[in-house]
Amino acid sequence: MEKSMIERYARFTVRMGANVQKGQTVLISCPIDVAWFGRMCAAEAYLAGARDVVVHYNDQQLTRIRMEGADIEALKEVKPWVLASYMDYYEGDGSMVRIAISAEDPEIYKGVDLDRVDITLRARSIALKPWIELAMANRVQWCIVSVPAVPWAQKVFAGETADAAVEKLWEAIFTATRMDMPDPEAAWRDHAVNARRRIDRLNGMDIDALHLRGENGTDLKVGLADDYLFEGVESVSTGGVSFLANVPSEEVFTAPHKDRVEGIVKSSMPYVYNGNLIEGITARFEKGRAVEVSAEKGGALLDQMMAADEGARHLGEIALVPASSPIRKSGILFYNTLFDENAACHIAFGSGYPTTIKNGSDMPREELDAKGLNESVIHEDIMVGTPEMDIDALLKGGEAVPVFRKGEWVL
């Protein structure tokens, strides 16, 4: 890919994605394989006026070596400095920006003892919860973007050489993120306005539940949390700065009520969990809880996911994505949630976003619980949308309003 295109992408990430403001501290999480892109974002953030930029490199190959070699008790421990390496920079709302660069090998931990993988990654999730919660409540601006790394690119474009696979993945990413348009910033502004129109409409209806029906057997009623808010494409931090939490982003999403989900749902795409694949998930819900779950492939992994904590069996998000989304139309399976979740309607097992409850960012946990917002150390988006899916909004008055027909918005 041309350097100028990649530089434009880094600039977009920093300026419109994270929307770095003068005097802010920027924390970048970056896979070691794409350190050059982390540096590019750092340089751009300084140009945007950042006070300081801190890059935390992560190395999945090293993590794999540790999972296989370390004492099991050591895997359970995450020392205090790990959380402090984020929180030491937080000086209140508006002080910070989080940029996460995602380039994971989808099957990096394949073949490693599942318990060791789970223990290691869960310990980290638990340790970093306070930091993740800051992002989930939009107390910091945040933006997740992807750049190709070889193992990932070769999974997406199997059989290609490293160089060819990376080039193809760049093209796919640039299409998915509108970077190939003449004016990406303007395209994103239009996109955000369109999403906002639907969001306002949905927030104005008095919805009791969304009813999803698919030709694959999905028949799920997702009750919404009290005072739910739909959100999508563009977010606003508690410090008052707008940002794009995900690039790309084709979804409009809100909070299910953790205790009011009923029925059966089937996954429509493979899912990467703990560096391994899960395929063909079926889940049956009663009173919000997934009482039966199974998978055609990766069942043991799915069981681990469900065992993370009690909240792992409840839903934290329901997201609406039309079958005509550019990511689905590309026909590419990315094996990366940042992209795949924008190819289909999805539900997330695990924690919900306080921002999807009216005034939720300012609510103590007990109040969010009372509204029905789910809590967990996990947040795993499972794609359930199909090109034939119909969705109705069941209003509190009893009326059913068509929202999706045959996979497309009809609102």
Add this chain to the structure above:
Amino acid sequence: MEKSMIERYARFTVRMGANVQKGQTVLISCPIDVAWFGRMCAAEAYLAGARDVVVHYNDQQLTRIRMEGADIEALKEVKPWVLASYMDYYEGDGSMVRIAISAEDPEIYKGVDLDRVDITLRARSIALKPWIELAMANRVQWCIVSVPAVPWAQKVFAGETADAAVEKLWEAIFTATRMDMPDPEAAWRDHAVNARRRIDRLNGMDIDALHLRGENGTDLKVGLADDYLFEGVESVSTGGVSFLANVPSEEVFTAPHKDRVEGIVKSSMPYVYNGNLIEGITARFEKGRAVEVSAEKGGALLDQMMAADEGARHLGEIALVPASSPIRKSGILFYNTLFDENAACHIAFGSGYPTTIKNGSDMPREELDAKGLNESVIHEDIMVGTPEMDIDALLKGGEAVPVFRKGEWVL
């Protein structure tokens, strides 16, 4: 370089260099450009029984971007997590091992505002002092080794292609570290025994000062600290485990008395400080203090070094290295202290090693001060030895015992 040779080197680093014991935690500092070697050492440490291995990656290119872009006040700050990322693992003597991989570009910060470089690096040195002191007192086993990175290799072998320069630097490193011998472990054991013989001899003499005279104008009397101990090649941790602090190591060294150095000394090799070169240093000492310093090149840098703190103008180490050392004989200027300090006798400005005072590791700071051990945030080894250098040990009784003649041991 053949993979099997490099694996042997990683094994040597972990097993004989750091001498990792079952149940210990190993902390590896690794430049991002040679992450693959960090991983190799991590895997080897687990095979040796390490409980856990933590790799801290550093990225000089990123640091340079930060020096140029960050707010000056941000450069002065080092958040608490940075020190904690080391100290969180220290659970008393014998619990930990430090492996540092050195592959710096000698002129990485060339062209950056000198004050910004100095502020950034000094803030880090001050913040990490408690951790560095653990190593200097041998409370942890520690081992510094090098592997080639392209910018460094091309500085050492100017005009070569990246691949050729790296290959030549591997060969030079393997010669310098005895890795090219049939049995490197045996060669190091012999080498340690030889050094020990000289160390015992020097420790048995009642030395008041070492008198260095070179054909280049050096004429320096280095008074030794009270209860000085010579040390070299092999060290023993306070936890009772032997290790090689430097690989390679050709020096026998001890502690000067911080207030008893007199005369003039000239540097005999270029020195890398703060990612820049200093050449042609002259220093004149009175009562232990460098009262006049100058350099033919990099004078402003040298002034910064001297301004680090009061201890920066006093000596913390005097080290004896024969002109016949394999590193000098190679004729290669490495632009890396780990190698260059083993090519010539040297003095270090800045802090001294508590281990070079009898029972020093257990002494509180005031007692070490009283013995004459210097303290500073810096420790910078300046090469002063020449092939014509004579060194006498001036005994307390008044006798002068020849130690070096024409650059070689005569003891």
